[in-house]
Amino acid sequence: MAAANTRLRAIKLYKELHRLGREYPDPGYNFLGKLRRGFERNRNLTDPEEIEKALALGDYIKKETLALYSLRKYRYLKRTYSKPEGHDL
């Protein structure tokens, strides 16, 4: 039962990361390729602790990517729609 549970979690994580990775801004960085290889490298893990560590790493990458996207958008909007500080127009 535990194996089925972690399998579902891994699939859910992969789907989420794949969806995020489609919009990765740097075309030189093969996000989706690295995602696939990362998951394939860990496909035969059996130790529950190692599985948890791998899932946690995936979660961390998801959060980092989300932070990258929102910061990028915020900076673009700030640059485009705010007057620079300290300028008297």
Next chain:
Amino acid sequence: MRPTPPSCMRLLVPVKRCVDYTVKIRVNAQQTGIDTNVKHSMNPFDEIAVEEAVRLRERHKEKIENIKLVSIGPPKAAEIIRTGLAMGADEGVHVEVPETAPQPEPLGVAKALAALIKKEGKPIDMVIMGKQAIDGDNGMTGQMLAGLLGWGQATFASKVELLDGDKEVKVTREVDGGLEEIKVKLPAVITTDLRLKEPRYASLPNIMKAKKKKIEKVTPSDLGVDLTPLLETVKVTEPPKRVGGAKVENVDELVAKLKAAGVV
């Protein structure tokens, strides 16, 4: 003694399907507009508006009964409403405009929104929308809507607080030279500025759940509104290409070049 019923506020959040902010805009071959065969997404300022509505409800659970989204646009605008529903709104209305029709103007959008609000069975207490769309950059729709409805408005909001009694909101506005705090009686129109909220990410499970939420389809004629543009776009051109600069050896040469350019 009857207990006082919780106030049931209803929020309306108009959202627009815009060209995505990452797209490099190109003028189309006929010079009548931009190339729209590109990636589209929800206007970032509207994302902030949806986030503000959802957070207001998280903070005042018993007070806000319903968050409704509305989008006026082509069939694909329904995807934008789905994203908003995934962020936490309850239901949506899609005022469908044909794919080939020209983009509605701010006055047309404001009239359609006003008609929709008047048609609503239960009254809307607050309209929260983006200050401007990143493709049109008009920044007029919120103000026009407030004018048509005769409601107060608080534009460029960077903070919104519901005051006790739920009859007013206190809004901090971003203005030239700093921040301005005003109190607005409800119902009111609030337009969002960048620093109001950081929009949440619509995760895959939430998007799946959003598929069950209702999106009502109406047409502009159902609302009694004509969205044909009143303005004619004569020409759209790209800004002139930057001419390369030149290096000068010393101050004299700089002065000579400035004189030649007629600037000095």
